[in-house]
Amino acid sequence: MKIKVNGKDQEVKKTSISVYELLSENKVQRIDMVSVQLNEKFIRKEDFQTVLVKENDEVDFLFFMGGGKYSNSDE
Amino acid sequence: MDFSEEQIERYSRHIILADVGPEGQEAIMNGKVLIIGVGGLGSPAAFYLAAAGVGTIGLIDGDIVDLTNLQRQIIHTTPDLNKAKVISAKEKIEKLNPDVNTIVYQKLITSENIIEIIKDYDFVIDGTDNFPTKFLINDACVFIQKPFSHGGILRFDGQTMTYTPGNACYRCVFNGPPPKDAVPSCSQAGILGSIAGILGTIQATEALKYLIGIGDLLTNRMLIFDALNMNFNTVKFKRNMDCPVCGDKPTIKELIDEEQAACDLN
Numbered sequence: 065m066k067i068k069v070n071g072k073d074q075e076v077k078k079t080s081i082s083v084y085e086l087l088s089e090n091k092v093q094r095i096d097m098v099s100v101q102l103n104e105k106f107i108r109k110e111d112f113q114t115v116l117v118k119e120n121d122e123v124d125f126l127f128f129m130g131g132g133k134y135s136n137s138d139e
Numbered sequence: 140m141d142f143s144e145e146q147i148e149r150y151s152r153h154i155i156l157a158d159v160g161p162e163g164q165e166a167i168m169n170g171k172v173l174i175i176g177v178g179g180l181g182s183p184a185a186f187y188l189a190a191a192g193v194g195t196i197g198l199i200d201g202d203i204v205d206l207t208n209l210q211r212q213i214i215h216t217t218p219d220l221n222k223a224k225v226i227s228a229k230e231k232i233e234k235l236n237p238d239v240n241t242i243v244y245q246k247l248i249t250s251e252n253i254i255e256i257i258k259d260y261d262f263v264i265d266g267t268d269n270f271p272t273k274f275l276i277n278d279a280c281v282f283i284q285k286p287f288s289h290g291g292i293l294r295f296d297g298q299t300m301t302y303t304p305g306n307a308c309y310r311c312v313f314n315g316p317p318p319k320d321a322v323p324s325c326s327q328a329g330i331l332g333s334i335a336g337i338l339g340t341i342q343a344t345e346a347l348k349y350l351i352g353i354g355d356l357l358t359n360r361m362l363i364f365d366a367l368n369m370n371f372n373t374v375k376f377k378r379n380m381d382c383p384v385c386g387d388k389p390t391i392k393e394l395i396d397e398e399q400a401a402c403d404l405n
């Protein structure tokens with residue numbers, strides 16, 4: 065099936081895949097570092113295993129990014 | 140507002156813009172913007188806001204300038220080493236544009252002082268490096284309905300979104316800070332200096348658009364860029380009804396200082 069991940073077409077060999085499996089297919093190692101949207105709805109982390117991504121779905125991965133200061137003198 | 144001859148000349152390239160004009164320039168000059176963290180993001184943001192003539196610029200940072208900062212924190216220079224960042228930045232702002240009133244807070248922002256500081260400003264720029272402070276800024280801004288720009292950078296990537304009251308907040312996207320061990324330390328991860336410039340100038344642009352009241356802000360969407368491939372992507376979202384701070388059943392009702400060291404030195 066064809067889905068979109070972060071705006072890009074992606075081919076998945078199955079007819080449906082859990083969010084969790086899709087993350088590992090995309091080599092996302094730390095699920096606590098990512099927020100996932102399925103068709104513009106955020107999926108709770110506890111539902112990653114059960115929520116299924118299907119043909120033509122749009123998935124967004126949003127990752128934590130830190131900041132500008134990069135200070136090494138913060139407490 | 141009556142512009143002086145010098146101001147008409149200084150801001151002429153703004154004033155001739157149809158969507159800015161003298162009214163827009165006046166709005167900028169009446170504007171108050173607070174920059175939290177005068178580092179990689181805060182430096183370029185402060186420069187452009189000062190150049191634009193923002194009436195009051197607040198700077199909050201408890202750090203002093205060190206040599207590793209100078210690769211990207213462009214408001215600080217080699218002679219500023221060991222100087223307080225807020226003082227170093229204030230000096231540059233005053234040289235660039237004496238019209239600007241610069242207010243400095245040489246301290247860390249905490250749950251104790253944040254409301255008192257941000258309440259007097261029209262717009263807040265998050266230029267901090269650590270997640271507890273990012274969430275603190277978000278929660279405080281949601282509580283008192285204060286617009287702010289979130290910014291994050293890592294290696295060759297950046298992301299930014301703007302919060303305005305009623306729209307999605309940072310916690311709508313990320314429920315809370317990542318576990319401490321999951322965040323790469325800054326000295327390990329690294330950052331290409333100019334990435335901070337790309338992002339800080341986007342944040343300054345959002346502040347100016349907000350003050351003038353033009354265009355579409357980065358609300359309900361995250362702009363994410365990957366400078367290695369030079370791709371810019373926008374992820375749209377809506378306010379999250381499960382959001383712990385702005386959702387239907389908020390669980391966060393007071394400000395907390397979340398625990399997590401931002402950037403370990405080791």
Ligand SMILES: [Zn+2]
Pocket residue numbers: 307308309310311312379382383384385386
């Ligand atoms: Zn929210």
